[in-house]
Amino acid sequence: MAALDQVCGRARQLGMACAVIHSSNHLGMLAWYVESIARAGQIGIATTISEALVHPWGGRLAMQGTNPLAIGIPATPDPLVLDMSTGLISMGKVHDYALRGRPLEPGWALDASGEPTTSADAAKAGSIAPFGGAKGYALGLALEVLVGSLTPSALGTAVRGTLDSAHPCNKGDVFIVLQPAAPDRVSPVSDYLGQVRQTPTSPSDAPVSVPGDGARRRREQALRQGIDVADPVWAQLRATAQTSQPDR
Amino acid sequence: MAALDQVCGRARQLGMACAVIHSSNHLGMLAWYVESIARAGQIGIATTISEALVHPWGGRLAMQGTNPLAIGIPATPDPLVLDMSTGLISMGKVHDYALRGRPLEPGWALDASGEPTTSADAAKAGSIAPFGGAKGYALGLALEVLVGSLTPSALGTAVRGTLDSAHPCNKGDVFIVLQPAAPDRVSPVSDYLGQVRQTPTSPSDAPVSVPGDGARRRREQALRQGIDVADPVWAQLRATAQTSQPDR
Numbered sequence: 001m002a003a004l005d006q007v008c009g010r011a012r013q014l015g016m017a018c019a020v021i022h023s024s025n026h027l028g029m030l031a032w033y034v035e036s037i038a039r040a041g042q043i044g045i046a047t048t049i050s051e052a053l054v055h056p057w058g059g060r061l062a063m064q065g066t067n068p069l070a071i072g073i074p075a076t077p078d079p080l081v082l083d084m085s086t087g088l089i090s091m092g093k094v095h096d097y098a099l100r101g102r103p104l105e106p107g108w109a110l111d112a113s114g115e116p117t118t119s120a121d122a123a124k125a126g127s128i129a130p131f132g133g134a135k136g137y138a139l140g141l142a143l144e145v146l147v148g149s150l151t152p153s154a155l156g157t158a159v160r161g162t163l164d165s166a167h168p169c170n171k172g173d174v175f176i177v178l179q180p181a182a183p184d185r186v187s188p189v190s191d192y193l194g195q196v197r198q199t200p201t202s203p204s205d206a207p208v209s210v211p212g213d214g215a216r217r218r219r220e221q222a223l224r225q226g227i228d229v230a231d232p233v234w235a236q237l238r239a240t241a242q243t244s245q246p247d248r
Numbered sequence: 249m250a251a252l253d254q255v256c257g258r259a260r261q262l263g264m265a266c267a268v269i270h271s272s273n274h275l276g277m278l279a280w281y282v283e284s285i286a287r288a289g290q291i292g293i294a295t296t297i298s299e300a301l302v303h304p305w306g307g308r309l310a311m312q313g314t315n316p317l318a319i320g321i322p323a324t325p326d327p328l329v330l331d332m333s334t335g336l337i338s339m340g341k342v343h344d345y346a347l348r349g350r351p352l353e354p355g356w357a358l359d360a361s362g363e364p365t366t367s368a369d370a371a372k373a374g375s376i377a378p379f380g381g382a383k384g385y386a387l388g389l390a391l392e393v394l395v396g397s398l399t400p401s402a403l404g405t406a407v408r409g410t411l412d413s414a415h416p417c418n419k420g421d422v423f424i425v426l427q428p429a430a431p432d433r434v435s436p437v438s439d440y441l442g443q444v445r446q447t448p449t450s451p452s453d454a455p456v457s458v459p460g461d462g463a464r465r466r467r468e469q470a471l472r473q474g475i476d477v478a479d480p481v482w483a484q485l486r487a488t489a490q491t492s493q494p495d496r
Contacts, residue, residue: 014262055447056447058455060450073390073397080390082389114448132381135384138330138332139387145323145440146321148436150428150433155437156440195311199303207306
């Protein structure tokens with residue numbers, strides 16, 4: 001949070017600012033940061049990297065992280081909040097499917113030897129496909145190299161510590177904050193987002209969402225109805241709760 | 249070029265700088281700009297928008313441009329140069345297929361009434377799919393809103409003038425230039441890109457490329473062997489050449 005406060009303050013003074021961070025731990029989700037920046041009237045662009053989990057387009061081994069890109073932009077009634085992994089799915093989803101005994105869909109993952117697999121257990125030792133084919137691969141790689149050019153981050157298969165608590169985390173994060181030159185752009189941008197939500201759809205389809213809408217709906221639903229946790233995870237949580245002593 | 253020179257100079261002095269442009273004409277391709285920035289030792293991030301040509305994920309009408317994102321990052325022997333449209337294909341490709349009488353692939357486009365089509369002629373009056381499904385749609389929309397928040401750009405269906413010479417162009421462009429804090433990052437980044445190019449592939453597959461490799465290969469080939477132009481375009485070019493007077 002200290003870096004975020006500083007970079008937002010400097011962008012207010014100077015028009016733009018960038019925070020580069022390294023050797024920090026897992027930062028949770030980028031949406032939280034860029035949404036808070038956008039709700040304060042600034043534009044936030046953020047990216048980070050992870051252990052190599054995604055295979056290059058045409059390659060058989062994981063060489064880059066699930067490298068998410070997040071963009072938060074002021075709008076009414078709610079900001080646009082993009083937060084997308086450049087992997088087709090998350091490794092968390094692979095683990096969730098493995099715990100629930102569900103098969104992956106074809107094309108989602110390769111096994112440890114680089115062969116396509118629908119076994120979530122085999123994919124845990126293998127690699128995830130990039131989203132969007134060659135373009136998503138290229139975007140994810142560009143984000144890895146952007147982080148690696150601005151911070152002394154480890155890269156590719158040398159990245160450690162976002163998925164376990166055994167290795168010190170050696171990856172980098174990049175936050176760019178821009179001060180919109182003209183606050184009067186919030187109104188035309190919000191009108192445009194409203195038009196996009198009203199795009200005609202097939203009668204059987206849901207209305208069009210803009211980035212952030214779905215996460216807001218799921219958050220509101222979770223606050224009302226709770227969160228669905230896989231049974232083995234719930235059992236682990238209960239076991240941990242019974243054996244652990246609170247820190248304070 | 250004036251804006252590019254200024255923004256690169258300021259980034260050298262200040263660490264980063266941003267140029268926002270509006271009501272300029274079609275800027276050609278973003279790769280040219282970010283590659284020149286990267287070859288000068290800086291990091292370039294650029295985006296622009298176009299007439300509404302791409303339909304939202306789940307929507308039936310074009311509401312956003314083919315909004316490309318480009319990132320250029322110094323590396324040896326050549327910089328990483330990403331330049332990707334957020335449309336699954338370009339409208340130029342649709343016109344090229346129409347001229348050659350070739351059908352589009354399923355999933356590429358909708359016709360004017362929002363129904364899927366493989367007719368390139370029908371797609372010219374319709375819309376192109378976003379690349380990468382919901383994520384590519386969300387990225388393209390975020391780029392449209394980013395441009396619209398930093399410049400007095402028209403948005404969505406109000407954008408005019410990048411595809412014709414009849415309307416004044418009313419869209420915006422955004423260029424961000426970052427000065428790498430540590431030039432010694434070029435070496436580890438270049439090593440990493442070399443590792444990615446060496447990723448094992450299936451025996452029948454081409455080696456893995458990193459962003460920029462393919463365009464460099466195609467440029468070298470075109471310089472040796474020429475450029476393949478559709479026959480109707482070539483006929484138009486010859487007819488124009490015979491009827492036009494040179495400006496000077």
